[in-house]
Amino acid sequence: QKEVEQDPGPLSVPEGAIVSLNCTYSNSAFQYFMWYRQYSRKGPELLMYTYSSGNKEDGRFTAQVDKSSKYISLFIRDSQPSDSATYLCAMGKGGSNYKLTFGKGTLLTVNP
Amino acid sequence: SQTIHQWPATLVQPVGSPLSLECTVEGTSNPNLYWYRQAAGRGLQLLFYSVGIGQISSEVPQNLSASRPQDRQFILSSKKLLLSDSGFYLCACSTGTGHSDTQYFGPGTRLTVL
Numbered sequence: 001q002k003e004v005e006q007d008p009g010p011l012s013v014p015e016g017a018i019v020s021l022n023c024t025y026s027n028s029a030f031q032y033f034m035w036y037r038q039y040s041r042k043g044p045e046l047l048m049y050t051y052s053s054g055n056k057e058d059g060r061f062t063a064q065v066d067k068s069s070k071y072i073s074l075f076i077r078d079s080q081p082s083d084s085a086t087y088l089c090a091m092g093k094g095g096s097n098y099k100l101t102f103g104k105g106t107l108l109t110v111n112p
Numbered sequence: 113s114q115t116i117h118q119w120p121a122t123l124v125q126p127v128g129s130p131l132s133l134e135c136t137v138e139g140t141s142n143p144n145l146y147w148y149r150q151a152a153g154r155g156l157q158l159l160f161y162s163v164g165i166g167q168i169s170s171e172v173p174q175n176l177s178a179s180r181p182q183d184r185q186f187i188l189s190s191k192k193l194l195l196s197d198s199g200f201y202l203c204a205c206s207t208g209t210g211h212s213d214t215q216y217f218g219p220g221t222r223l224t225v226l
Contacts, residue, residue, distance in 0.1 A: 008153075034214060043116075043202055043217035044156075088156070090215075098144050098163065098206060098213050104155035 001026050006089055006103030015112050019076040023089035023103045026070065030091040030101070033065050035074045038086045038105065047087075048074065079110045114139040116218030118203050124224045131176075131190040133221050135203030138184070143205040145186040146215060147178055150200040162186060198225045 006023045013019055021035075032051045036044035048063040050056045050072075056063045062075040072091075076083055089103040115138045125131060137143055147159040158171045160178035168178050175194050179187045186203055203218040 032213075036217075041200075041220075041222065043220045046214060046216060049214055092213055094213065098161060099158060100213075100215055102156045104153070 003027050004089065004091060004101050004103045007106055008104055010107040010109060012109045012111060013079055015079060015081060015110055017079050017110070019074075019079050019083070019108060019110075021074040021076075021087050021089075021106050021108070023072050023091075024070055025072075025091055025101075027093075027101075028067075028070065029093045031094045032092050033063070033072050034090040034092075034100070035061075035063055036088040036090060036102075037083075038088060040085075044088055081110050081112045084109045114143065114205055114207075114216055116203055116205055116216060118201075118218040118221050120221060121219065122222045122224075124226060125193050126226055127195055128192050131188070131193050131197070131223070133188040133201055133203075133223075135186040135188075135218060136184055137186075137205050140184075140205065140207055142183060143207060144213070145180060146204040146206075147186065147188050148202040148204060150202060150220075151198075156202070160188070193225045195225050198223055 004025045035048040037047050038044040050063045050065050053065050053067045060077045064073040086105040086107050088105045090100045092100045117136045144163050146161045148156045150156050162168050162180045176190050201221045204215040206213045206215045
């Protein structure tokens with residue numbers, strides 16, 4: 001079983017839709033969680049960072065973590081064509097372990 | 113906040129030729145630095161990371177090497193490129209403070225080996 005699983009999609013939605021992106025993980029040592037957005041041929045940019053279970057909201061984006069189920073989600077409200085990108089989840093164990101484990105990414109297309 | 117520069121942006125090299133990719137970081141000191149390769153459908157593969165000058169940890173055996181000659185400079189090299197070295201190479205940094213150690217990425221170098 002891979003440490004982090006992420007559905008690669010592709011996911012295609014109409015403009016204005018609510019988008020749900022998800023990752024599951026198997027290692028309970030993961031303590032903090034991130035979502036990155038990567039436009040085609042660009043480097044990933046950090047969207048959201050969360051440490052505890054629960055929800056964190058930033059504008060149209062909400063990150064949700066359920067440590068008991070080892071499941072994280074990113075919700076995008078009122079999706080826009082500019083949200084079309086690949087979304088990567090990432091997880092870290094903290095402490096002296098500097099490395100992150102990434103999902104393979106979900107390709108999202110928002111159609112106008 | 114930190115800014116990561118990578119060059120070149122794109123590179124086309126013949127098999128067997130050498131490689132040198134450079135990454136520099138602005139806006140922070142003593143960062144942790146990382147080299148990743150991203151191949152289509154394979155996600156981000158961590159190649160090397162460094163917690164200080166001259167300190168390099170290799171994650172996978174391969175045709176590549178890394179060096180950190182200065183605090184905010186990270187170099188990825190190869191003596192002889194293979195076809196399988198093609199990909200999108202990303203440099204990242206983190207500050208290593210607190211518990212988050214969030215990584216920030218540069219714009220990447222797209223390498224094609226022919």
